[in-house]
Amino acid sequence: xxxxxxxxxxxxxxxxxxxxxxxxxxxxxxxxxxxxxxxxxxxxxxxxxxxxxxxxxxxxxxxxxxxxxxxxxxxxxxxxxxxxxxxxxxxxxxxxxxxxxxxxxxxxxxxxxxxxxxxxxxxxxxxxxxxxxxxxx
Numbered sequence: 001x002x003x004x005x006x007x008x009x010x011x012x013x014x015x016x017x018x019x020x021x022x023x024x025x026x027x028x029x030x031x032x033x034x035x036x037x038x039x040x041x042x043x044x045x046x047x048x049x050x051x052x053x054x055x056x057x058x059x060x061x062x063x064x065x066x067x068x069x070x071x072x073x074x075x076x077x078x079x080x081x082x083x084x085x086x087x088x089x090x091x092x093x094x095x096x097x098x099x100x101x102x103x104x105x106x107x108x109x110x111x112x113x114x115x116x117x118x119x120x121x122x123x124x125x126x127x128x129x130x131x132x133x134x135x136x137x
Contacts, residue, residue: 006037008132010061013041013050015074018096023117024065027095030121031128047077051085060132061091064111071098072105079110091131095119 012028014021021043032038039057041050054062062082064075071094079092094106095115103114112131115124 008036008061008128009039009057009059010036010063010128011039011041011050011054011057011059012063012065013045013053014043015045015047015050015064015066015078016068016070017044018066018068018070019043020067021065023067023095024063027063027065027115027121027124031125034125036125036128047074047081050078051081054082054090055086059090061093061128063093063095065095066098067096069097071096072102075106075111076109083110091128093124093128095124 010031012024014024025040028038028040039053039059041053050062050064064078066074075094082090082092092111093113093115094111096117098106098114098116106114113127
């Protein structure tokens, strides 16, 4: 994930039937204002569409926003499909309404970090920069 010669590329995706995207848009705008290239997929995206877009856009980070309660069903599908189709490491983050009890299971599947409602956007920016830098960017 060498990004020394380019901006960090982040895709923010709304997974499943969730139609509420205000938080995702706030995060996307904050990341763009911090100098990252940001792709926002829009609402109601299925796992296959998200994976193909992440690979096609050559992203370093995939932020998955979900408020519907289907995070334990949808996010693992996305992660497994990414592993099948991509040979590069993509940092996977999650945000939205995710119960604390579910976070360890999501991390076992490969979600690096979960950012809940009210997380300061500068914390997300710093986390992404740290992860991409640690991966060799």
